[in-house]
Amino acid sequence: MQLAVNIVVLASIYALICCGYVLIYRVSRVLSLAHGELMMLGAYGLYATASLFGGHPVLAVAAAGTLAFCVGIVVYAALMWRMTGESVLAAVLATIALGILLRGAMILVFGTQTQYPLRDLGWSNASLAVGSARISAVGLALVLATALTYGALFAFLRGTRWGIRMRAAGQNPLLAAQRGIGLHGVYALAWGLATFTGGMAGMLIACDAGLEGTLVVIGLKAFPAALVGGLDSLAGALVGSLVVSAAEVLLIHYVDPLLSDVVPFVVLLAMLAVRPWGLFGTREELDRV
């Protein structure tokens, strides 16, 4: 039972992070390699708002979420819109540069000490019983946040005008533009949502384990899960995260904990050999890349 809970929590972490990779790639075909840094920026946003709105934790969380969304829009408006129409490689390189810039800026502004946003919010990470297993309060929040995020995104993409525009822009940007869809608005929204979900993952991980520079690396560790599921599929990101985390947790438990670092990439290599476009990815889209 405990193993199942561990798998679900780890899968939720990966899935929430993957969401951002998939949203941006699905809509604009850009692979954001600054996602780890944006995730960490979201966590630092919570740290800042927790200090700013001392005694009002809900307000602090809401402000941090809004801030993360706005950061995504600003990133698109200030940098990524210039990449529209340029080669995909140029856009990817721009995200790498953005990541380096953000990392340096965060050290300058927030320093290198470990921070504990959960403590600053005045909350504690209690241990809860789930049958015979146990889960931390933040772990449970991660699972719920992931379920809510994916549910909301599925509903948004299928049932709202902006969601349908996003899907159209992802499928055929030229045709979508000719039909009057403002591509810049759609791309900006995708960056905003991706940074919001990534930021939320960063906030929850920071609440569980503290906020420090290694959060960026965790952002990259989720990347194989997105590739396994298929980089342009949200459902794929969910399943990919579950596959990778199950392999990781089971190998830690039954074989050797040292394998946990390698296993996501072993699964990824196996997937690339058998089905390079991932479990739920679109074949022809990946061929173009």
Add this chain to the structure above:
Amino acid sequence: MRKTLWSIVLALLPIVAAAQDAYVIGVSGAMTGPVAPNYAPVVEAMKAYLEHLNGRGGVNGKPVRVVVLDDQAQPSRAATNAKQLLAQDKVVMLLNASLSSTYAPMIAEAKRAGVPLYFAGAVCPKETYPPADPLQFCSTAFGANLDSQAALGFVKAHAREPVKIGFQAMAIPIARAEIDYAEGLAKTLGMTPVEKQISPPPAPDYTPFATKLKEAEPNWVWSWSPWVSQVRTFEALRRLGWNGRYITWAHLNAEDELARIRDGEFYVIGTNAFMEDNLPVHAEMRAIAARTKLDYPVSYLTEGFVAGFVVEAALRNTAWPPTPQKVLAAMNNLKVDLKGLRGGPLEWTKDNHFRTRQYYRVWRWDPASNRVVRAQDWQAIDVKR
């Protein structure tokens, strides 16, 4: 063109003159990057102490100039830094405050130039233990094998029942080697090693590692790793309902962390005094930290002040004008009064560049008095190997 060249030369003259009129030491440290929290406070505190010393007349009437270069824990940057410090700044002593992967290029450069290399805040290389490499020195608190001897000695002395011990380490070579050593040592002390968990740096969730550890039902766990790995595993164990006792290494942030975690059965073992001791030197540290507006809490600065005292003592024994050879001679026969920041003086001899005696204390959080308390006072181990 000639005019421009002359103006550059004239502009540089005061800098060269100033450099020649000071003891110049060079530091390559991980000042930024993911591991910076372990090293940057050491460098900042040492620099602050030496600047404070300069304000009081310097060493032997000369100021100490500290050149700090950031290597971000990358070997290639450390090599470039060492070259720059030796060739351009003409330092008489090189310092390393970074990951062990930066050691090889710095050692190579130090050897080529015949300049002593002092590890401050960085893991002591085995070459500093007796019989020591002629050029390498170390004052960093933790010491491989000695720490496990001290920690398991504490466990044995304080165990209420037969010890079933678990081990935890991060997947980096030095931590794994130490935990392997501890596992063997535990058997010789009559303990039963039940599980060993090695987690990667960093893990998004430590619960899967803690689950395996908990299932082995240890009543003690010894962890020797970077702080994040030590404490996240402990916290995950507690959330899984484990109620045994956990002993781990007291890194720079240990005192603050004990107060954050507030668990009476979470012990930290280390060689540096805590601010809780409230020694006269702590008042001096607080004053210097406040004056120089250091970014870190004062409790993080002990290791850096130890390094500052060591540099001061070495340079005080170096007659003017300083050369690397004179500094080396001074370092080979050094006894530094650490003013209570450790259990005794730090002593280097020609064969021992680590220290002749290592002193350990153990602390824990006392829920009854709601403060950090000593679980064991200074215990000395002679360094002979």
